[in-house]
Amino acid sequence: MTDGDRQPDAAAAFDALGAAYEKAFAGSEAHRASLEWLLERLAPGSRVLDVGSGTGRPTAETLAAAGHRVLGVDLSPVMVELAARQVPDAEFRRADIRELPLTDGSYDAVCVYFSLLQMSRAQQSEVVGRLVRALRPGGHMVLATVPLDVEGVDAVFMGQPVRVTSFAAGDFTALADAAGLTVLREEQTLFTPAHPEAVPEPHLFLYARRD
Numbered sequence: 001m002t003d004g005d006r007q008p009d010a011a012a013a014f015d016a017l018g019a020a021y022e023k024a025f026a027g028s029e030a031h032r033a034s035l036e037w038l039l040e041r042l043a044p045g046s047r048v049l050d051v052g053s054g055t056g057r058p059t060a061e062t063l064a065a066a067g068h069r070v071l072g073v074d075l076s077p078v079m080v081e082l083a084a085r086q087v088p089d090a091e092f093r094r095a096d097i098r099e100l101p102l103t104d105g106s107y108d109a110v111c112v113y114f115s116l117l118q119m120s121r122a123q124q125s126e127v128v129g130r131l132v133r134a135l136r137p138g139g140h141m142v143l144a145t146v147p148l149d150v151e152g153v154d155a156v157f158m159g160q161p162v163r164v165t166s167f168a169a170g171d172f173t174a175l176a177d178a179a180g181l182t183v184l185r186e187e188q189t190l191f192t193p194a195h196p197e198a199v200p201e202p203h204l205f206l207y208a209r210r211d
Helices: 010-017 019-025 029-039 059-065 077-086 121-134 169-178
Strands: 047-051 069-074 091-094 107-113 135-145 153-157 160-164 181-191 201-210
Touching (some): 010 019, 010 160, 019 077, 029 059, 029 107, 029 181, 029 201, 047 121, 059 107, 069 077, 077 091, 107 121, 121 135, 121 169, 135 169, 169 181
Parallel strands (some): 047 107, 107 135
Antiparallel strands (some): 135 201, 153 160, 181 201
């Protein structure tokens, strides 16, 4: 295997970014709006799975502050350590969501904010399907991605090498539909992270329910 064939290490990239990632994305009004939408639909003390939980902010922090039981899962040990320190009212676990055992119908809500982009398309489809099964009937899911028709593209994200795979907006919505979700609302925005090496990114947020 040549250097050009090696898959960039997702955990290493986010280990290197650490708290800089949180700062770069703190201004996302669309992210916070999607959390408010979710909070309006959760019963007190709901169980929520946060996939790719990062530093714990704003997702786990917002949900835990409202009294919900949050499990955050992330590949990056640096992110998990930061999150556990910043959001002590939530639980965080270093794990690969592709391998984490999930019990059917065990969560009231699932959050998936930009955490699929370094998986293949087949893996993204499989993971969303697993997450839908882990969601109780009537439970809600918010998914966010960068809606681009790209597969296995090597890129630099905030100074870190990453390999990105994504779907065009319509195809990502179709993926959610095929997994068993009813997409209730779609929001597309253009967001520029607060980082000197960042560029404007299209963002797609899907607000969905398992019926």
